[in-house]
Amino acid sequence: MLEAQGPSPECERRSQRPSEANYTGQMLEVWPGLYLGGAAAVSEPDQLRAAGISAVLTVDSEEPSFKAGAEDEDLWSFFVPALDKPETDLLSHLDRCVAFINRAHDDCRAVLVHCHAGVSRSVAIVTAFLMKTDLLTFEEAYGELQNIKPEAKMNEGFEWQLKLYQAMGNEVDTSSAIYKQYRLQKVTEKYPELQNLPQELFAVDPTTISQGLKDQVLYKCRKCRRSLFRSSSILDHNEGNGPVAFVHKRMTPPFVYHLSCTSYFIEPVQWMESTLLGVMDGQLLCPKCGAKLGSFNWCGEQCSCGRWITPAFQIHKNRVDEMKMLPVLGSQTRTI
Structure with missing residues (x-):
């Protein structure tokens, strides 16, 4: 089993950011025990092991194929299928992604959140986590993340969805008028011919x-x-x-x-x-x-x-x- 190097020896979660950027191979620690990276970050199990990472959240078009040996190390993984396009529905997945990170931290596991390039989809997920965990506004969470990783730049569709997330109190309330209106707009984009509506x-x-x-x-x-x-x-x-x-x-x-x-x-x-x-x-x-x-x-x-x-x-x-x-x-x- 991978030795999870969490926020502290006692696995206590802290809210302060790393004072300096902590790079480990293709990964950057953006919050205690939380890493952000691209597809290359999961190409070698040794990289995960070196950072003490034993939980991986992938938000990409294809689920990663971990090399032999990773499964033997009790690696937790969670996959969200998503393209880096403004019309992609990421909002509906935010609660489950944040919950996965929290469960991993509660189990003293360091977590890697990654997409293909590590600048848009994964950035949106980590921003949502910071908003909910540290009670930050979208602008505050996104701004602090960009201070740590200047190249972080999510597309405008994800920005809009995270603002809706904030308006719902950093929780996806499917019964709210905000989410219902959002769902209607997404259906219009997905079914332009307006046939066979769900x-x-x-x-x-x-x-x-x-x-x-x-x-x-x-x-x-x-x-x-x-x-x-x-x-x-x-x-x-x-x-x-x-x-x-x-x-x-x-x-x-x-x-x-x-x-x-x-x-x-x-x-x-x-x-x-x-x-x-x-x-x-x-x-x-x-x-x-x-x-x-x-x-x-x-x-x-x-x-x-x-x-x-x-x-x-x-x-x-x-x-x-x-x-x-x-x-x-x-x-x-x-x-x-």
């Missing part, structure tokens, strides 16, 4: 379930009272700049600007599936009575407040009613 993209139709509704607001068609979506499906957004955002439209007076949101932007619901497949934009109609509820556009639409939402599934507030479940009686009351 079922997990769609929120459950509220007419098919009753459990869990007592703590949420239910939205129904104002015309026929058909249940359409729950409050958990609403994707909140920061209010836009109001009239300033519509100057490009060169509207001729008289016209009315709305300073507040007149629509709900929601995640797609199961009843929308047949309407959305293979179509870039169109109307959203009530699946029961056919009343117009709003519209959708995979390329995005502008809210009445001025904020641009991409992709957009827009339901006009004046076409639906809010129905709140009373916790005691279990009945519904309309709120106006």
Whole structure:
């Protein structure tokens, strides 16, 4: 078994950075017991052994093939398939990567995080670890990492994803509006023809379930009272700049600007599936009575407040009613 040279003889984890860059072959120690490197860093088991590394996290297009002898040394490994492209989904893997590093440190193992060149994908993973472990902002963690390794430069897509990670409290919350909006954008990139969309993209139709509704607001068609979506499906957004955002439209007076949101932007619901497949934009109609509820556009639409939402599934507030479940009686009351 490799002798893990952790943060200290007692395997205590410290938050301070190495005072000087500690290079070991193709690897650089960027945090006590945490190394950053490229593909060459795992080419020879002797290099890992010399640094006391017994855990390797690979984020690359192909899983590394460790040379004979590495497995015999009880080497932990974790592989994340990812290309160094802005559209690559790295956000969904961050929690598992950070957890792997933490488990290795708890077992007194030094960890190597590497990709092909050691400047983008692996840098993004280590930045996420520093953000969560040392409670740093993205700018702080990335800046400190670049001070230690000046050539570190993740692509703009990973920067955006780490900022979303920060906005979620350095934890991937799949139920949050931030993650749902992110997932929708990724689906648009992955399925440009908008066919065979994954079922997990769609929120459950509220007419098919009753459990869990007592703590949420239910939205129904104002015309026929058909249940359409729950409050958990609403994707909140920061209010836009109001009239300033519509100057490009060169509207001729008289016209009315709305300073507040007149629509709900929601995640797609199961009843929308047949309407959305293979179509870039169109109307959203009530699946029961056919009343117009709003519209959708995979390329995005502008809210009445001025904020641009991409992709957009827009339901006009004046076409639906809010129905709140009373916790005691279990009945519904309309709120106006």
